[in-house]
Amino acid sequence: MRFQHHLFICTNSRDTGDCCANRDSLAILKVIKDTLRERGLDSEGGIMANKSGCFGLCQQGPNIVVYPEGSWHQVRSAREAIALIDALPLAS
Numbered sequence: 760m761r762f763q764h765h766l767f768i769c770t771n772s773r774d775t776g777d778c779c780a781n782r783d784s785l786a787i788l789k790v791i792k793d794t795l796r797e798r799g800l801d802s803e804g805g806i807m808a809n810k811s812g813c814f815g816l817c818q819q820g821p822n823i824v825v826y827p828e829g830s831w832h833q834v835r836s837a838r839e840a841i842a843l844i845d846a847l848p849l850a851s
């Protein structure tokens with residue numbers, strides 16, 4: 760197993776209308792990547808975080824999908840982003 764969890768953070772941007780980018784999803788992505796790096800979880804056996812395109816729930820963003828759980832999350836703040844990471848079970 761290369762990574763235990765994989766987070767896909769929608770960073771889609773639209774000129775008009777709702778989108779995750781307009782709701783600071785890039786800042787949320789940075790918090791997640793920084794937190795994973797600080798905790799030493801950004802390498803094999805840890806948690807991967809990547810940008811994603813639109814999930815189609817644009818008015819509920821920023822949206823994150825977590826695999827292998829297949830769970831969907833609305834993450835609006837750095838605190839919620841860190842709480843999401845904290846909630847992911849990690850086998851040692």
Ligand code: FES
Nearest residue numbers: 769779813814817
């Ligand atoms: S812009 Fe993020 S779900 Fe559509």
